Amino acid sequence: MEKFTTHSGRVLPLRRSNVDTDQIIPAVYLKRITRDGFEDGLFAAWRKDPDFVLNLPRYQGATVLVAGPEFGTGSSREHAVWALQNYGFRVVISPRFADIFRGNSLKGGLLTVELPEDVVERIWALTDSDPDAEVTVDLQSRTVDFANESVDFDLDDYARWRLLEGLDDVGLTLRHTDSVDAFESARPSWMPRTVA
Amino acid sequence: MVARAEPRTLAEKVWESHVVRRAEGEPDLLYIDLHLVHEVTSPQAFDGLRNAGRRVRRPDLTLATEDHNVPTLLIDRPIADPVSRTQVEALRKNCAEFGVPLYPLGSDDQGIVHVVGPQLGVTQPGMTVVCGDSHTSTHGAFGALAFGIGTSEVEHVLATQTLPLKPFKTMAITVEGELPADVTAKDLILAVIAEIGTGGGQGYVLEYRGGAIEKLSMEARMTICNMSIEAGARAGMIAPDATTFDYLRGRPKAPSGSDWDAAVHWWSSLPTDPGAVFDREVVIDASRLRPFVTWGTNPGQGLPLSAAVPDPAQIADPAARSAAERALEYMDLVPGTPLSEIGVDTVFLGSCTNGRIEDLRAAAAILQGRRVADGVRMLVVPGSVRVRLQAESEGLDQVFTGAGAEWRHAGCSMCLGMNPDQLAPGERSASTSNRNFEGRQGKGGRTHLVSPQVAAATAVTGRLTSPADLAGIPGSSTVNA
Ligand code: SF4
Numbered sequence: 001m002e003k004f005t006t007h008s009g010r011v012l013p014l015r016r017s018n019v020d021t022d023q024i025i026p027a028v029y030l031k032r033i034t035r036d037g038f039e040d041g042l043f044a045a046w047r048k049d050p051d052f053v054l055n056l057p058r059y060q061g062a063t064v065l066v067a068g069p070e071f072g073t074g075s076s077r078e079h080a081v082w083a084l085q086n087y088g089f090r091v092v093i094s095p096r097f098a099d100i101f102r103g104n105s106l107k108g109g110l111l112t113v114e115l116p117e118d119v120v121e122r123i124w125a126l127t128d129s130d131p132d133a134e135v136t137v138d139l140q141s142r143t144v145d146f147a148n149e150s151v152d153f154d155l156d157d158y159a160r161w162r163l164l165e166g167l168d169d170v171g172l173t174l175r176h177t178d179s180v181d182a183f184e185s186a187r188p189s190w191m192p193r194t195v196a
Numbered sequence: 197m198v199a200r201a202e203p204r205t206l207a208e209k210v211w212e213s214h215v216v217r218r219a220e221g222e223p224d225l226l227y228i229d230l231h232l233v234h235e236v237t238s239p240q241a242f243d244g245l246r247n248a249g250r251r252v253r254r255p256d257l258t259l260a261t262e263d264h265n266v267p268t269l270l271i272d273r274p275i276a277d278p279v280s281r282t283q284v285e286a287l288r289k290n291c292a293e294f295g296v297p298l299y300p301l302g303s304d305d306q307g308i309v310h311v312v313g314p315q316l317g318v319t320q321p322g323m324t325v326v327c328g329d330s331h332t333s334t335h336g337a338f339g340a341l342a343f344g345i346g347t348s349e350v351e352h353v354l355a356t357q358t359l360p361l362k363p364f365k366t367m368a369i370t371v372e373g374e375l376p377a378d379v380t381a382k383d384l385i386l387a388v389i390a391e392i393g394t395g396g397g398q399g400y401v402l403e404y405r406g407g408a409i410e411k412l413s414m415e416a417r418m419t420i421c422n423m424s425i426e427a428g429a430r431a432g433m434i435a436p437d438a439t440t441f442d443y444l445r446g447r448p449k450a451p452s453g454s455d456w457d458a459a460v461h462w463w464s465s466l467p468t469d470p471g472a473v474f475d476r477e478v479v480i481d482a483s484r485l486r487p488f489v490t491w492g493t494n495p496g497q498g499l500p501l502s503a504a505v506p507d508p509a510q511i512a513d514p515a516a517r518s519a520a521e522r523a524l525e526y527m528d529l530v531p532g533t534p535l536s537e538i539g540v541d542t543v544f545l546g547s548c549t550n551g552r553i554e555d556l557r558a559a560a561a562i563l564q565g566r567r568v569a570d571g572v573r574m575l576v577v578p579g580s581v582r583v584r585l586q587a588e589s590e591g592l593d594q595v596f597t598g599a600g601a602e603w604r605h606a607g608c609s610m611c612l613g614m615n616p617d618q619l620a621p622g623e624r625s626a627s628t629s630n631r632n633f634e635g636r637q638g639k640g641g642r643t644h645l646v647s648p649q650v651a652a653a654t655a656v657t658g659r660l661t662s663p664a665d666l667a668g669i670p671g672s673s674t675v676n677a
Binding site: 016017018020022023026027028030031032033034035045068069070073074075076077078079081096098099100103104107108156157158169170172173174176177179180183184187188189190191192193194195 | 216217221222223225227229230236237239240243244248250253255256257258259264265277279280282283286297317318320323328329330344345346347348349351352355356357358360362394395398399425428430449450451455456458459462493494515518519522612613614631633634635636639640
């Protein structure tokens with residue numbers, strides 16, 4: 001996984017709540033067996049509308065998506081994270097994320113930042129007046145800076161450390177194989193197995 | 197969920213009994229007892245293993261089936277869509293290479309992953325169960341801690357049979373009183389989601405409890421736990437009891453003999469202790485519930501079928517108001533229209549929410565002796581091959597086809613429209629599945645979530661209808677089962 005320390009970029013304001021994973025990437029785009037190429041499917045249904053915010057020239061090249069609450073509800077498809085990343089987003093800001101989406105994004109190096117609704121409103125207002133305004137997200141200090149504001153955000157130390165170091169969870173866990181062996185040897189023998 | 201001698205909840209007991217490693221400042225490393233795999237969320241995970249030269253640690257605790265993508269017609273021919281075919285073939289190749297047991301299309305044990313696990317008896321109380329699919333919460337009906345994971349986590353479980361996890365909070369949803377005779381588990385869970393909202397369960401494991409839950413069959417309990425994710429929760433659970441044990445006894449993968457006794461002894465210790473404290477509690481009065489349907493584009497936008505399409509102007513919260521406005525525009529609905537006057541083109545009976553044998557029986561009982569309305573297409577898609585075979589042995593397929601419905605092969609089908617079973621743009625469905633998101637069942641399609649009973653009654657009249665409103669439309673009330 002790529003390391004994440006700090007990122008500055010322009011904002012795509014997505015003024016919708018409950019942006020579910022079927023909107024982020026519809027099921028028909030999930031058939032690919034690689035991790036790339038999912039940008040075609042990003043917001044595929046909404047993108048048909050030329051006035052959809054992703055299509056507006058003033059927001060081209062934005063790398064920070066700022067959306068309403070309950071972003072990423074719905075399915076566990078990590079393709080939603082890949083689609084956002086493949087399209088070029090590095091950060092998503094929302095007042096509240098669905099749990100699985102948030103877990104997937106932090107594992108995959110897409111930083112999801114929860115900020116209060118009034119802060120989200122102010123970022124939207126800023127980009128309305130100046131689409132070139134940048135937001136800076138600093139993972140070291142856990143702050144988001146825009147205009148003259150600096151706002152703290154929460155992220156647990158462990159997730160932050162993994163992102164800063166770009167560490168792969170499987171590699172981390174394989175350091176503890178002894179503990180897994182010990183746990184397994186104590187499991188009841190009657191627990192089900194899938195092969196005869 | 198920290199270790200303590202105090203009274204503990206069901207979720208805390210299952211969590212504590214699976215901690216492989218606990219260290220200050222790190223997530224707990226939890227052992228995973230069962231990992232279910234399907235074609236859509238696994239190919240990149242197997243690739244990850246291959247690239248790193250890793251193996252699957254416990255193929256014998258892993259089970260794969262083909263469900264999301266597969267056709268429900270002509271299943272003996274090669275899959276027509278080449279991209280779907282590639283994905284299914286990738287699963288077959290990966291399972292063969294890594295030694296993972298697979299029930300492919302054509303096998304008697306193929307079906308929707310969350311229907312297959314319980315019917316094999318491989319889902320048991322007190323287990324940790326994961327799958328790259330959010331509706332893994334279904335398995336919580338057995339008192340298992342079961343939740344959906346992303347593809348990176350699928351790879352992690354394949355490689356290590358564990359997952360690093362931050363503790364969940366616990367929420368009790370106590371359903372008191374008795375459900376009215378015409379109110380189903382689906383109505384109940386839709387009402388719960390409307391009550392707590394699509395984000396209300398965020399960060400929580402929900403435990404459904406109380407008299408109304410204890411009386412439910414295992415299949416109804418699965419319907420409830422299935423939709424926990426629609427309330428934003430990671431998992432839903434119901435304490436194991438005699439109903440659970442009766443369901444499991446004799447299943448192919450259930451323990452037997454003295455193992456059975458040992459298992460029941462442990463399972464019986466799992467229910468939440470008296471006095472255990474939940475982080476949040478919600479109480480629902482079952483006796484006041486009515487058949488429930490959704491009118492909007494998220495599962496929290498639902499109302500009793502006797503109500504009318506809401507007027508966004510009456511919604512105080514600005515975010516909820518604009519969401520309702522958007523939803524009504526997408527759904528092409530006018531405020532004030534009685535829900536029971538909304539006409540549909542398609543009725544979908546199936547999915548991991550309502551594709552089990554009891555669901556098919558309930559719908560068939562209503563369709564017996566009646567006809568699907570002219571101009572309405574009804575798809576009946578059993579949740580698994582075993583469900584299909586059972587239904588055929590009871591003659592249910594004859595009831596469905598006799599009424600003019602289509603009898604299909606098992607899979608996810610129109611629940612997510614990844615295969616050819618889709619709504620056309622602008623078409624409207626009554627669907628027993630779990631998500632009414634924009635375009636979920638096909639681009640531009642409009643979905644109303646309903647119970648199997650409402651689905652069947654709706655098929656008869658062509659508009660959203662509760663079975664009680666079929667009085668006067670001739671039909672037999674029972675099925676020869
Ligand atoms: S039936 Fe629907 S919800 Fe269930 S696993 Fe399949 S696609 Fe997901």
